[in-house]
Amino acid sequence: MPLPYSEIVMEHFRHPRNVGRIEDADAKAMEGSPACGDMVAVYLKVDPEELRITDVKFESYGCASNIATGSIITEMAQGKTLEEVKAITWKQASEALGGLPPVKVHCSVLAVDGLRAAVQNYEERHGLVKERVPTTVEVVRKRLKRVMNPVVGLDLVRTKLVEKIEVADGTVRVVLHLPADHQFAANILEEIAEKIEPLWDVDQVVVEFTE
Amino acid sequence: MEQHYIYLDNAAATRLDERVLEAMRPYFFDAYAVATSQFGYSLGIDARDALDDARARVAASLGAAPEEFIFTSGSTESSNMALKGVAMALGARSGDRRSSGKGQHIIVSRIEDFPVLHSARALEKQGFQVTYLDVDEYGRVSLDQLRDAITPETILVSVQAANQEIGTLQDVAAIGAICREKGVLFHTDATHSFPRVPLDVRETPVDLITVTAHLIHGPKGVGGLYVRKGTPLAKWMDGGFQESNLRAGTENIPGAVGFAKAVELVTPGETARMQGMRDRLIERLLQIPHSRLNGHPTLRLPHNANVSFRFVEGESILLHMDMRGFAVSTGSACFSRSLEASHVILGIGGNHERAHGSVRFTFGRFNQDRDVDAVADAISDVIEKLRAISPLGKE
Numbered sequence: 001m002p003l004p005y006s007e008i009v010m011e012h013f014r015h016p017r018n019v020g021r022i023e024d025a026d027a028k029a030m031e032g033s034p035a036c037g038d039m040v041a042v043y044l045k046v047d048p049e050e051l052r053i054t055d056v057k058f059e060s061y062g063c064a065s066n067i068a069t070g071s072i073i074t075e076m077a078q079g080k081t082l083e084e085v086k087a088i089t090w091k092q093a094s095e096a097l098g099g100l101p102p103v104k105v106h107c108s109v110l111a112v113d114g115l116r117a118a119v120q121n122y123e124e125r126h127g128l129v130k131e132r133v134p135t136t137v138e139v140v141r142k143r144l145k146r147v148m149n150p151v152v153g154l155d156l157v158r159t160k161l162v163e164k165i166e167v168a169d170g171t172v173r174v175v176l177h178l179p180a181d182h183q184f185a186a187n188i189l190e191e192i193a194e195k196i197e198p199l200w201d202v203d204q205v206v207v208e209f210t211e
Numbered sequence: 212m213e214q215h216y217i218y219l220d221n222a223a224a225t226r227l228d229e230r231v232l233e234a235m236r237p238y239f240f241d242a243y244a245v246a247t248s249q250f251g252y253s254l255g256i257d258a259r260d261a262l263d264d265a266r267a268r269v270a271a272s273l274g275a276a277p278e279e280f281i282f283t284s285g286s287t288e289s290s291n292m293a294l295k296g297v298a299m300a301l302g303a304r305s306g307d308r309r310s311s312g313k314g315q316h317i318i319v320s321r322i323e324d325f326p327v328l329h330s331a332r333a334l335e336k337q338g339f340q341v342t343y344l345d346v347d348e349y350g351r352v353s354l355d356q357l358r359d360a361i362t363p364e365t366i367l368v369s370v371q372a373a374n375q376e377i378g379t380l381q382d383v384a385a386i387g388a389i390c391r392e393k394g395v396l397f398h399t400d401a402t403h404s405f406p407r408v409p410l411d412v413r414e415t416p417v418d419l420i421t422v423t424a425h426l427i428h429g430p431k432g433v434g435g436l437y438v439r440k441g442t443p444l445a446k447w448m449d450g451g452f453q454e455s456n457l458r459a460g461t462e463n464i465p466g467a468v469g470f471a472k473a474v475e476l477v478t479p480g481e482t483a484r485m486q487g488m489r490d491r492l493i494e495r496l497l498q499i500p501h502s503r504l505n506g507h508p509t510l511r512l513p514h515n516a517n518v519s520f521r522f523v524e525g526e527s528i529l530l531h532m533d534m535r536g537f538a539v540s541t542g543s544a545c546f547s548r549s550l551e552a553s554h555v556i557l558g559i560g561g562n563h564e565r566a567h568g569s570v571r572f573t574f575g576r577f578n579q580d581r582d583v584d585a586v587a588d589a590i591s592d593v594i595e596k597l598r599a600i601s602p603l604g605k606e
Contacts, residue, residue, distance in 0.1 A: 013527075037545065061523070
């Protein structure tokens with residue numbers, strides 16, 4: 001097949017597992033937005049005694065990478081405890097799919113984020129969340145590890161594109177070692193905003209480019 | 212490849228017509244020599260005659276004289292040559308003797324294809340000023356805006372004849388008239404319209420025209436640039452003295468011969484047949500709920516249909532269509548190499564979502580009438596399937 005996707009990806013894309021919505025879901029989450037590209041919704045049924053997932057479904061408004069990842073991670077999450085599900089990484093999902101093209105990683109990460117957000121949603125709804133922690137440089141750095149550099153398919157932190165992070169009075173300032181007219185600048189910018197803005201004590205995100 | 216593969220991406224590349232290959236064959240195996248002057252050896256003279264003949268035929272299809280037509284490696288090179296050649300001839304600062312230093316301002320439309328758009332950006336980096344003309348909801352530039360944008364510094368206006376994605380035709384004659392009135396050179400990228408949408412330089416005031424062979428069942432790697440007599444254009448491919456000393460490099464004689472043959476094989480009857488297929492396809496596609504046409508309903512390329520479907524994503528549509536044996540294209544960010552949504556859909560006021568679910572269908576000579584219903588049935592099915600798994604559009 002001349003496509004850049006593995007046979008496993010194509011198989012899950014053709015016949016996605018656990019597709020649909022759970023009307024009486026115990027938790028749900030929507031990641032992404034139609035305005036900036038892919039979007040994924042994840043629904044959970046949870047056994048409140050064991051904190052174990054009894055059913056999980058997803059919906060996708062996205063490309064093959066997004067659909068296939070949604071399919072594989074819901075398979076991986078089925079029957080697991082919430083703690084086990086939180087430990088599922090994008091890397092595990094990607095390996096289970098036989099790898100993904102670098103440029104398609106962000107659509108795939110979105111699906112993993114969707115699953116995590118659904119678990120978080122359950123914890124929030126059921127009073128399982130610990131104290132809200134204030135946003136620090138480390139919190140921002142951790143989130144930026146989920147923003148991909150599409151050139152290589154690795155995150156911004158690991159590819160050393162993040163020059164500086166500052167957090168002050170609700171404003172997060174991120175300086176990237178990247179020219180402002182870089183091929184993926186607009187895309188990276190959007191993804192950073194998407195990851196940092198939802199933090200409870202962040203009012204605005206400022207991204208600056210060097211070079 | 213599937214047994215019944217239906218190819219509807221003829222705006223990207225076309226299948227070579229066997230008659231074109233037959234016309235080219237002798238120039239690979241018999242008259243394969245380099246084109247020489249009349250004082251050269253006979254094989255070279257045969258090659259020269261073939262090149263001259265091909266040039267005269269392609270030029271004539273534009274109403275141009277043979278010496279006004281330069282063969283290039285395709286439309287990307289042609290448009291680079293037009294923008295950068297004019298910029299070098301008229302726009303460079305003092306010190307470059309090739310330049311008259313008339314000015315450094317260029318005007319292009321916002322929805323040009325990348326060869327023009329990125330050439331303009333490259334010139335911008337060198338200090339040129341570029342005005343990007345807005346377009347209306349159909350993709351047409353405003354003639355008033357163009358008129359206002361031209362300054363004494365303006366050296367070139369480049370507005371495409373037809374859009375690569377949504378197929379919208381521009382009023383080339385009116386744009387040319389404004390440029391002529393203001394004394395500014397006018398280039399049009401006719402990659403997608405030539406020669407199906409007639410353009411005659413004896414009637415239309417246009418100074419430079421980009422054309423290509425590979426979208427009319429001719430070979431890849433050959434195109435051309437019409438250069439009106441007297442148009443200042445600097446040579447930027449340096450080397451020998453080929454192509455009126457404007458474009459160095461051993462001539463691609465089989466390519467030129469193939470190009471001329473491909474032009475000859477395009478007939479008004481064939482174009483009318485494509486238009487019929489296009490209209491029936493658009494009618495069928497717009498019956499799908501939450502769909503809308505991109506581009507102008509009538510002022511559009513005869514072989515282009517472009518429709519956006521809400522709540523679904525283009526790459527997924529494309530892959531499902533491929534599995535069913537159809538080749539189509541999309542303006543979705545997921546499909547582009549830059550992960551950016553189509554600048555054309557955004558340019559006509561669409562949002563990312565509209566680009567995300569946009570699908571382009573372009574007909575060619577080898578499509579048959581029955582392909583219309585086949586592709587319409589397949590896409591209806593694919594859209595329905597993808598909408599069933601989409602979180603959007605359910606309430």
